[in-house]
Amino acid sequence: MSAVDVVQRQFDAYNAQDIEAFCATYADDCVIALYGGETLQSGKAAIRARYSKSWAEYPKNRAWSVSRIAYGDVVVDHEKGERSPEGPFFEAVVIYTTRGDQIVRVDFIQ
Template sequence: MKKLIFLLAMGIASFDTIAQQAEVIGLSDQEKTARSLAQEQLDAYNNRDIDAFMIPYSDDVKVYQFPDRLLYEGKAPMRDQYARYFGMTPDLHVTLVNRIVQGNTVIDQEEVTRVTGEEPAKAIAIYKIKGDKIAEVYFIKPLD
């Protein structure tokens, strides 16, 4: 019985790995880079690691409220904003609901938990990649 449970568990782990690999099959190099950058910043966000979080972003990153309201520009204000936010929200965690990658654009549908036990906020983030960095971010605010 223990062997059966072990084999089933290994099969599930293998399935997850295959599913993750299948996500990148058929993506162009540009799309693989875009997907990787989006995931890198998401992982750092969930770890509230400001240094790792900043790495995927360009020095002159622009952050917008969709469609075109500039919130801030540059790594310095972004670092200040997120460092403060990470410090205020020890339960902060994003669950990726869906990800679309096309060309140099990544669209993430997310659920953001700020406080454990509270209803997660729904969010959509759009990342525009230029070269090998995230150059623009657009946040879509849910309708009330």
């Protein structure tokens, strides 16, 4: 499976708010961080807790890739999203690092 396939599978699960499929795309020791800085979540359990809470608060939450580039095991997305059709809205550049069929690191530039 290519890095793009892994990230797209994660994206599809995110928009479906399917926590099992979403977490299946992450390595057990995955780290989600701000680029060059603070770690936001470390490990699949922390990722599950964060996104379960977010989706409970925002059941109409969705996101989309405005543009995507990939090189080897790295995918860089310019992403936009919304908590509901009325907002609030968000935007970020997201760097996904994959290994095999899982994401091992995510860095957000916001």
